[in-house]
Amino acid sequence: MKTLSWRPIVVLVVLLAALVFVLPTLQMVSDKKDQPTLWPHKKINLGLDLQGGMHLVLQVDLAKAVESAVDRSYDDLRSFLRQNHIRPKALRRIDPTTFAVSLADLEKFPESKGLIADEFRDYTIDESDLDGDRALELKLKSSEAENITRLAFEKAIMKVRNRVDEYGAREPDIRPQGEDRIVVQLPGVIDAERARKEIGRTGNLEFKLVDENTDPREALKGNLPSGSELKYYRKDDPDMAGRAIVLKKETLLTGDYLSEARVQFDPSSGQPYVGIKFNTKGSRIFAQITEENINKQLAIVLDGEVYSAPVIRSKIVGEGIIEGNFNDDSAKSLALVLREAFPTPVKILYEKSVGPSLGEDSIRKGLFSMLVGGVLVILFMVLYYKGAGIIADIALTANIVLIAGGLAAFNATLTLPGIAGIILTIGMAVDANVLIYERIREELRLGKSVRAALDAGFERASLTILDANITTLIAALVLFQFGSGPVKGFAVTLSLGVVASVFTALVLSRTIFEYLVTKRRVKTLSI
Amino acid sequence: MQIINPDVNIDFVGRRKLAYVLSLALILVSIGSLVFHGGPKYGIDFAGGAEVLVKFGAAVPIEKVKSALSAIKMEGAVQAYDEEDSGFFRILIDPKNSATENLDKTLKAGLEAEMQTTVSIESFEQVGPQVGSDMREKALLAMFFALLFITVYISGRFELKWLLSAAMAGGLAFLVYALHLVHLSIPILMVAALVVSLVLFYLLSLKYAMGAIVALIHDVTITVGLFSIFGKEFSLPIIAAILTIIGYSLNDTIIVFDRIRENLRKYQKRPMAEIVNRSINETLSRTILTSGTTLVVVAALFVLGGGIIHDFAFALLVGIAVGTYSSIFVASPILLAWQKRK
Numbered sequence: 100m101k102t103l104s105w106r107p108i109v110v111l112v113v114l115l116a117a118l119v120f121v122l123p124t125l126q127m128v129s130d131k132k133d134q135p136t137l138w139p140h141k142k143i144n145l146g147l148d149l150q151g152g153m154h155l156v157l158q159v160d161l162a163k164a165v166e167s168a169v170d171r172s173y174d175d176l177r178s179f180l181r182q183n184h185i186r187p188k189a190l191r192r193i194d195p196t197t198f199a200v201s202l203a204d205l206e207k208f209p210e211s212k213g214l215i216a217d218e219f220r221d222y223t224i225d226e227s228d229l230d231g232d233r234a235l236e237l238k239l240k241s242s243e244a245e246n247i248t249r250l251a252f253e254k255a256i257m258k259v260r261n262r263v264d265e266y267g268a269r270e271p272d273i274r275p276q277g278e279d280r281i282v283v284q285l286p287g288v289i290d291a292e293r294a295r296k297e298i299g300r301t302g303n304l305e306f307k308l309v310d311e312n313t314d315p316r317e318a319l320k321g322n323l324p325s326g327s328e329l330k331y332y333r334k335d336d337p338d339m340a341g342r343a344i345v346l347k348k349e350t351l352l353t354g355d356y357l358s359e360a361r362v363q364f365d366p367s368s369g370q371p372y373v374g375i376k377f378n379t380k381g382s383r384i385f386a387q388i389t390e391e392n393i394n395k396q397l398a399i400v401l402d403g404e405v406y407s408a409p410v411i412r413s414k415i416v417g418e419g420i421i422e423g424n425f426n427d428d429s430a431k432s433l434a435l436v437l438r439e440a441f442p443t444p445v446k447i448l449y450e451k452s453v454g455p456s457l458g459e460d461s462i463r464k465g466l467f468s469m470l471v472g473g474v475l476v477i478l479f480m481v482l483y484y485k486g487a488g489i490i491a492d493i494a495l496t497a498n499i500v501l502i503a504g505g506l507a508a509f510n511a512t513l514t515l516p517g518i519a520g521i522i523l524t525i526g527m528a529v530d531a532n533v534l535i536y537e538r539i540r541e542e543l544r545l546g547k548s549v550r551a552a553l554d555a556g557f558e559r560a561s562l563t564i565l566d567a568n569i570t571t572l573i574a575a576l577v578l579f580q581f582g583s584g585p586v587k588g589f590a591v592t593l594s595l596g597v598v599a600s601v602f603t604a605l606v607l608s609r610t611i612f613e614y615l616v617t618k619r620r621v622k623t624l625s626i
Numbered sequence: 627m628q629i630i631n632p633d634v635n636i637d638f639v640g641r642r643k644l645a646y647v648l649s650l651a652l653i654l655v656s657i658g659s660l661v662f663h664g665g666p667k668y669g670i671d672f673a674g675g676a677e678v679l680v681k682f683g684a685a686v687p688i689e690k691v692k693s694a695l696s697a698i699k700m701e702g703a704v705q706a707y708d709e710e711d712s713g714f715f716r717i718l719i720d721p722k723n724s725a726t727e728n729l730d731k732t733l734k735a736g737l738e739a740e741m742q743t744t745v746s747i748e749s750f751e752q753v754g755p756q757v758g759s760d761m762r763e764k765a766l767l768a769m770f771f772a773l774l775f776i777t778v779y780i781s782g783r784f785e786l787k788w789l790l791s792a793a794m795a796g797g798l799a800f801l802v803y804a805l806h807l808v809h810l811s812i813p814i815l816m817v818a819a820l821v822v823s824l825v826l827f828y829l830l831s832l833k834y835a836m837g838a839i840v841a842l843i844h845d846v847t848i849t850v851g852l853f854s855i856f857g858k859e860f861s862l863p864i865i866a867a868i869l870t871i872i873g874y875s876l877n878d879t880i881i882v883f884d885r886i887r888e889n890l891r892k893y894q895k896r897p898m899a900e901i902v903n904r905s906i907n908e909t910l911s912r913t914i915l916t917s918g919t920t921l922v923v924v925a926a927l928f929v930l931g932g933g934i935i936h937d938f939a940f941a942l943l944v945g946i947a948v949g950t951y952s953s954i955f956v957a958s959p960i961l962l963a964w965q966k967r968k
Contacts, residue, residue, distance in 0.1 A: 578866055
């Protein structure tokens with residue numbers, strides 16, 4: 100009894116596995132569902148260029164995070180000195196991570212140094228001089244700086260996730276890139292502007308007093324007193340858009356002190372507004388600000404745009420209102436952005452949105468060219484190699500099934516260049532078969548028997564096929580490593596295609612030939 | 627059915643001088659075009675800026691679109707997309723004009739006002755300058771590393787000089803990486819590294835690698851040159867196409883080299899020129915067939931694939947054709963020239 104050769108078994112197992120992985124996707128498409136219901140519940144993902152959606156790359160300003168932290172320490176030092184009755188002679192910021200203080204009381208210098216060192220453990224304290232006076236220089240430790248940047252980055256990613264969650268995109272994909280970038284993919288998202296507003300805005304809230312002594316028109320001409328700045332009302336405000344207003348530079352309170360931000364509705368007009376609540380410390384500061392500035396205008400600034408500048412009527416404790424001619428959507432986005440404010444400024448570096456109709460168009464065109472190309476190749480193979488050509492065509496079809504199965508199994512993403520990759524594979528898969536068949540023809544011409552020609556053909560060609568395909572694989576893998584988005588999709592299908600075509604040429608075709616020659620005892624090869 | 631007669635015996639080697647002239651001419655024209663245009667025409671992937679695909683409610687002549695754009699102060703290039711009169715246009719906005727927020731909204735509103743018809747934005751891409759230069763860097767590094775790995779592979783397979791080539795590749799890779807961290811201009815770095823590599827091949831007698839890499843440089847230069855001549859844009863997918871061409875052209879070259887090696891063993895007494903010729907002729911059938919079928923398939927993509935994939939397919943078409951040619955007329959003759967030096 101003949102022992103079962105390993106080849107047919109391997110082929111069957113691999114093909115079955117591929118089919119098992121592909122079926123859920125096919126069933127999902129035919130039932131027009133969103134998720135596959137068949138086991139193993141994996142599906143081929145479509146890239147954004149095929150299903151439509153939005154792709155954003157955000158950059159987190161980590162340098163600013165460090166600078167802001169040092170800012171806070173600088174302010175803390177001032178209060179610390181006051182609380183401990185240490186009189187500073189001069190207090191100065193030297194660079195983004197360093198500041199220095201010279202002391203008035205030189206006798207208490209060592210004692211003061213000790214106290215300061217104890218309190219500000221994240222800083223290295225060195226003695227230096229400031230304008231000729233003995234001073235202490237505090238520099239942020241690099242380990243602490245790394246800590247700050249890492250935390251700021253992680254917090255920013257978390258905030259993005261929270262915002263995207265609330266936004267409600269289907270299957271969003273948020274991941275860090277490098278040390279300071281966040282890649283956000285939102286399939287199916289069409290409203291690019293809203294996405295930008297809700298996900299791309301930093302959400303930095305500032306309360307500043309209006310400089311009532313300077314006329315905005317003067318400021319526009321360039322006559323701005325020091326300590327004041329020129330700002331504009333937000334662009335989307337239906338009434339006040341683009342209007343200039345002069346504010347005092349000093350930020351009295353920031354969004355860091357918010358504990359809540361919610362959309363509420365004015366009972367009489369039905370207009371939406373955003374109600375904000377402060378935490379304990381914030382409430383205290385806000386109460387102090389409002390108490391000290393009655394009848395003055397307090398501007399509410401978000402990411403540098405002025406939302407409103409109401410007049411303070413009385414001391415306010417704990418809560419506030421942000422009005423500004425909102426509609427439902429803009430009030431909701433504002434509340435969201437305040438609640439999930441980024442710890443440090445975030446910028447949109449890159450954005451791509453593809454409409455769904457373009458995506459469908461691309462799929463259709465891609466699949467059609469694949470069909471036409473495939474049919475042409477199949478016909479040609481039969482014409483040129485006759486019977487053997489049919490075997491090559493079977494191998495080709497198996498290739499496509501394997502690639503599809505591979506995509507599903509790895510939850511890989513199919514993009515438009517990815518479809519091009521499959522089409523390329525169709526052309527290159529032919530190569531492997533051609534190599535084998537040309538060899539077989541050569542051997543037959545030399546007079547060898549069918550059996551011998553087959554063996555020699557496959558053997559001689561194997562090494563060459565491996566050589567040639569490995570180099571394409573190298574190129575594909577390098578591309579996978581360095582590429583992004585659609586190009587990565589191409590690298591994936593190309594790699595899968597190369598592996599599949601080597602497999603089908605060397606194992607599948609061989610199996611079929613073996614079967615024909617041994618079991619069916621074919622005397623001459625139709626090649 | 628046979629396209630190539632099995633007893634074919636075309637004197638490729640004899641005609642190589644002609645091929646040299648042709649190749650040189652093509653390369654010079656390519657480099658000339660690149661120099662003339664001040665480098666390759668970068669798409670927004672590499673240069674930054676914005677690309678918008680707009681579809682108008684009615685068919686509009688392209689000049690009207692162009693004047694509408696200048697009216698709303700968004701300078702850029704306009705191309706008709708897909709079929710004529712489909713109202714589908716591709717608008718490229720210069721990096722200096724594209725730094726605005728909500729650019730797509732402004733563009734749509736502006737165009738609708740100017741053209742008095744509905745405008746739908748089918749796709750919108752905005753690339754910040756930082757991302758653009760990052761991409762350029764990555765693309766060049768990718769091509770360089772691919773070439774390096776391939777060198778190691780070929781030297782190993784054909785000359786069994788695995789360790790030597792691996793050491794060389796490792797050294798070069800490390801050098802490039804280190805110098806790139808010091809922010810040395812990447813393109814200059816690449817060219818320098820390539821020159822150093824070729825010199826090393828020469829010194830270390832890695833003749834197969836030399837032949838293959840020279841052929842690859844030839845292919846990439848001509849493809850890039852043709853892109854420049856036809857005014858086509860360089861984007862990330864084009865780099866993907868070039869890497870594919872590198873892999874594919876190498877395929878071809880290896881097939882011929884393999885046969886040369888086999889025949890060298892078989893016919894040790896024959897002169898090298900004859901062996902090379904014979905090898906090329908023996909593999910001709912396979913070469914024509916594979917290139918032929920791949921070209922047919924890519925042509926289908928080129929014609930039917932739609933505007934987005936159009937340039938990508940063009941790159942592949944050119945690259946595969948030139949790649950096939952170079953395996954026969956560039957890689958093999960170099961091998962031959964080497965042998966003759968001995």
